[in-house]
Amino acid sequence: MKRQYLYILFLLPLLLACKPKAPTHVVDAGTADFTKFIAIGDGHTAGYMDDGLSLGGQKNSLGAILQQQLMMVGAPAIEMPWMSDQDIGLNVNGLSRLILGYKTDCQGISSLSPVRYSLQGETAGFLSSAYNPLKKHTNFGVPDLRMIDMVSTAFGNINLPQHNAFFARMSKDQFNLPGSGNYSSVQENIFDGGYPTFCSIYLGIEDVLPYARSGATQNPMSPLAGFPGVGFEESLTQLCEQLYAQNVKAVIATIPNISDWPFFNTIPYNGLTLDAEKAASLNQIYNPIGISFVVGANPFMVLDPNAGMFGVRPAVPGEKILLTAPLDSVKCNQMGSIFPFRNEFVLTTDELATIQLRIEAFNAVIRQKATTYGFALVETGDFYEKLTTGFTYNGASLSAKFVSGGAFSLDGIHLNPRGNALLSNEFIKAVNKKFTAKIPLINALNYNAILFP
Amino acid sequence: MRYQNRLIVGGFFFLVFWLNLAEAQGFQVNFQGQKQQGMGCAGSALTQDASTLFFNPAGASFVSTSQVNLASTPIFGNVMYVDSATNEMYRTENPVGTPLNLYALVKPKRFHRLAYGLSVTTPFGSTVQYEPGWIGRFAITRLSMKVFHIQPTASFKITDNISIGAGFVFSPGRVNLQKDLPVQFNDGSFGHAEISGAAMGYGYNLGIYYNPGGFLSAGLSYRSGINMSVSDGQVAFAVPEGLAPNFPNGTLSASLALPSVTTLGLNVKPNASWNIVADINYVGWNTYDTLAFDYATNTSSLVDTKSPRMYRNIFAFRGGIQYTILAKDKVLNVRFGGGFGFTPVPTGYVTPETPDGNRAYFTSGVSYEFNKHFSLDASIYATKITRADTNLETQLSGTFTTIAWAPGIGINYNW
Numbered sequence: 001m002k003r004q005y006l007y008i009l010f011l012l013p014l015l016l017a018c019k020p021k022a023p024t025h026v027v028d029a030g031t032a033d034f035t036k037f038i039a040i041g042d043g044h045t046a047g048y049m050d051d052g053l054s055l056g057g058q059k060n061s062l063g064a065i066l067q068q069q070l071m072m073v074g075a076p077a078i079e080m081p082w083m084s085d086q087d088i089g090l091n092v093n094g095l096s097r098l099i100l101g102y103k104t105d106c107q108g109i110s111s112l113s114p115v116r117y118s119l120q121g122e123t124a125g126f127l128s129s130a131y132n133p134l135k136k137h138t139n140f141g142v143p144d145l146r147m148i149d150m151v152s153t154a155f156g157n158i159n160l161p162q163h164n165a166f167f168a169r170m171s172k173d174q175f176n177l178p179g180s181g182n183y184s185s186v187q188e189n190i191f192d193g194g195y196p197t198f199c200s201i202y203l204g205i206e207d208v209l210p211y212a213r214s215g216a217t218q219n220p221m222s223p224l225a226g227f228p229g230v231g232f233e234e235s236l237t238q239l240c241e242q243l244y245a246q247n248v249k250a251v252i253a254t255i256p257n258i259s260d261w262p263f264f265n266t267i268p269y270n271g272l273t274l275d276a277e278k279a280a281s282l283n284q285i286y287n288p289i290g291i292s293f294v295v296g297a298n299p300f301m302v303l304d305p306n307a308g309m310f311g312v313r314p315a316v317p318g319e320k321i322l323l324t325a326p327l328d329s330v331k332c333n334q335m336g337s338i339f340p341f342r343n344e345f346v347l348t349t350d351e352l353a354t355i356q357l358r359i360e361a362f363n364a365v366i367r368q369k370a371t372t373y374g375f376a377l378v379e380t381g382d383f384y385e386k387l388t389t390g391f392t393y394n395g396a397s398l399s400a401k402f403v404s405g406g407a408f409s410l411d412g413i414h415l416n417p418r419g420n421a422l423l424s425n426e427f428i429k430a431v432n433k434k435f436t437a438k439i440p441l442i443n444a445l446n447y448n449a450i451l452f453p
Numbered sequence: 454m455r456y457q458n459r460l461i462v463g464g465f466f467f468l469v470f471w472l473n474l475a476e477a478q479g480f481q482v483n484f485q486g487q488k489q490q491g492m493g494c495a496g497s498a499l500t501q502d503a504s505t506l507f508f509n510p511a512g513a514s515f516v517s518t519s520q521v522n523l524a525s526t527p528i529f530g531n532v533m534y535v536d537s538a539t540n541e542m543y544r545t546e547n548p549v550g551t552p553l554n555l556y557a558l559v560k561p562k563r564f565h566r567l568a569y570g571l572s573v574t575t576p577f578g579s580t581v582q583y584e585p586g587w588i589g590r591f592a593i594t595r596l597s598m599k600v601f602h603i604q605p606t607a608s609f610k611i612t613d614n615i616s617i618g619a620g621f622v623f624s625p626g627r628v629n630l631q632k633d634l635p636v637q638f639n640d641g642s643f644g645h646a647e648i649s650g651a652a653m654g655y656g657y658n659l660g661i662y663y664n665p666g667g668f669l670s671a672g673l674s675y676r677s678g679i680n681m682s683v684s685d686g687q688v689a690f691a692v693p694e695g696l697a698p699n700f701p702n703g704t705l706s707a708s709l710a711l712p713s714v715t716t717l718g719l720n721v722k723p724n725a726s727w728n729i730v731a732d733i734n735y736v737g738w739n740t741y742d743t744l745a746f747d748y749a750t751n752t753s754s755l756v757d758t759k760s761p762r763m764y765r766n767i768f769a770f771r772g773g774i775q776y777t778i779l780a781k782d783k784v785l786n787v788r789f790g791g792g793f794g795f796t797p798v799p800t801g802y803v804t805p806e807t808p809d810g811n812r813a814y815f816t817s818g819v820s821y822e823f824n825k826h827f828s829l830d831a832s833i834y835a836t837k838i839t840r841a842d843t844n845l846e847t848q849l850s851g852t853f854t855t856i857a858w859a860p861g862i863g864i865n866y867n868w
Contacts, residue, residue, distance in 0.1 A: 022535075
């Protein structure tokens with residue numbers, strides 16, 4: 001008897017398996033139905049990045065990455081107005097996308113810098129329709145799409161100079177050939193194939209961003225009030241009403257604080273670095289009007305009609321010098337010092353405050369609609385705030401810094417693929433929470449950040 | 454002279470040492486004697502063979518004969534990582550580890566109270582290699598750490614019942630650490646860094662042993678901590694050309710503090726057939742608070758790193774039973790045992806190179822004496838460890854599950 005026990009104990013270590021067994025996970029749509037999913041938004045949803053729309057960008061868009069993951073819980077295959085597989089990219093000015101390359105500046109110094117991928121963008125993209133009635137788009141991300149454009153019949157009207165060429169190429173109108181003269185709105189296009197069962201809505205950035213990008217000189221922000229197509233609030237309301245009436249569920253996102261983006265933060269307000277000689281010569285010019293310079297870092301000089309008799313003053317902390325500021329001219333032609341930055345390159349603290357207020361007003365509306373209509377809500381501001389602080393994701397550090405931060409694309413506005421994957425995760429978290437779904441998050445390391453030569 | 458020849462043979466095996474993390478507490482490897490491995494790795498107070506040189510140097514003078522022991526324990530360790538956010542699963546592709554122990558113990562005929570000997574053991578180390586493209590690639594892709602303890606030892610019986618022993622430990626080692634860098638080439642592939650270097654450390658091993666020759670024997674031993682320092686390590690980067698100035702290849706220095714181990718061992722012998730052994734270890738892991746790399750050339754992208762490890766001192770409990778079957782002059786021993794060790798790795802500091810957790814394990818073993826001179830030992834060890842954590846430094850968040858098997862075999866020659 002004793003010995004039998006002994007033998008059993010002797011064999012005890014043999015009871016273990018060789019390798020750990022893979023666990024099984026529950027993946028579940030919860031109370032949501034993703035069988036007819038449509039992503040609605042601007043360039044972020046479309047995959048606009050590196051200042052262009054390209055096939056690679058589209059595949060790595062916020063909309064596509066999100067939909068790819070939702071396919072685990074029944075979402076359909078991704079159909080987008082695909083660009084060509086040359087992957088050259090295209091922006092409204094006909095230029096290609098940006099890549100990181102070597103650029104020689106006016107002083108003959110070569111360094112890593114965003115450069116165009118090729119001399120010309122794939123302009124053919126604006127000339128041929130990407131609409132296919134058998135493969136209706138599941139992604140209505142349109143670069144530059146504002147909330148107030150959703151019901152506009154002018155938006156895709158190629159006869160009007162202000163039309164959106166990215167929308168025209170994807171619209172069911174197919175440039176309206178042979179042409180009745182009537183053009184359909186974005187919203188009509190979205191609902192063309194019947195109502196979706198689930199939408200992601202990320203709109204509102206373009207209602208403020210063009211104004212900020214122009215240094216608050218043109219492209220006025222959308223007003224809050226006004227009829228659908230004029231005011232932000234009613235434009236959103238009528239969209240939500242339509243979805244609600246058709247029992248469409250949705251996830252909607254607020255507008256982040258765009259002024260934290262690298263486009264507005266890469267050139268510091270005091271980025272004017274002077275040696276003794278340069279400081280002395282600038283002092284000769286500016287000391288008479290009470291402005292002096294020191295060796296080292298100085299605020300850039302900016303034009304300001306309200307600044308004394310000469311309308312020039314040093315930039316102050318908190319002001320933003322935009323990424324569009326010509327740095328070659330700064331280095332070699334005294335731009336920002338003898339020749340102060342024009343208003344289009346500067347956002348003053350007052351202008352920033354105005355933009356901030358408008359964003360907050362829009363966000364208040366978005367939050368209220370989410371509550372009213374039972375939509376999941378993504379606070380994108382929290383995500384971008386985390387980026388601005390910087391965080392570590394599975395051993396990779398990410399921040400809102402231009403190029404080195406690894407989350408923004410080379411235009412300093414749109415996220416790169418990894419950034420989009422991380423933001424997609426915020427959408428998934430919101431959906432999981434609101435609709436008690438169990439959708440796993442995306443491994444953002446599978447998506448490219450910045451590619452180096 | 455004869456045993457010296459055997460040492461040379463042993464030196465050959467020394468070249469093929471491979472260690473593996475899977476059987477380790479922290480990266481401590483507890484396979485230093487086949488007989489102990491059969492009894493839950495306990496048995497520091499049971500002086501059956503020359504492995505007491507490692508377990509308790511004082512026990513050496515109680516070993517009845519001069520002897521040479523050679524043993525190897527191939528380790529089959531598999532780690533599975535399941536990421537908590539994505540459900541993605543990754544595994545290790547560890548090579549089979551083969552720690553080897555060599556013991557030579559001499560009892561001089563004229564001074565029967567004295568014994569001296571040499572041990573070559575591998576009490577620390579690991580080789581862990583994760584599958585390509587795994588989610589923690591920026592923390593680690595491969596780590597191979599090998600530490601050898603070469604310990605000349607002397608043991609002396611103060612009285613017939615009490616002995617003391619001491620050994621000096623030379624501890625040469627090698628480390629090779631590889632990981633991907635979160636910078637990407639134009640084709641999307643990631644940069645890579647490899648740190649390698651030789652290390653050296655010194656320590657000692659002390660013990661006291663009490664054996665009245667009856668029902669109970671007991672021992673207390675202390676192996677000192679050893680600071681393994683890498684003075685001329687090399688770091689090599691594979692990064693895009695545009696970033697090469699930021700990641701200069703060059704030298705670095707680093708150090709790793711191996712913990713002290715205090716062991717209290719008991720052996721109870723109720724009758725001629727049975728031995729019951731129990732060990733308590735106290736391991737001074739708190740010396741491993743930081744893993745620091747000091748690069749000779751720093752840039753904005755390459756700064757000296759100080760990764761917090763914050764290990765805690767821990768207790769481990771081991772126990773086992775040996776049953777002796779006498780068949781004429783041939784002796785058969787059968788053993789089984791187990792143990793439990795607390796993890797030295799606190800919450801928030803679990804890293805993929807040491808995915809450690811509290812562990813329980815089971816072992817069994819057998820010995821057979823063919824004749825007066827020659828005997829064989831075999832043992833088997835198995836454990837499963839599960840540890841979930843979110844690392845504060847890398848934000849890796851998931852569950853590591855480790856299963857390790859270690860069948861060992863040893864030969865002994867006595868004279």
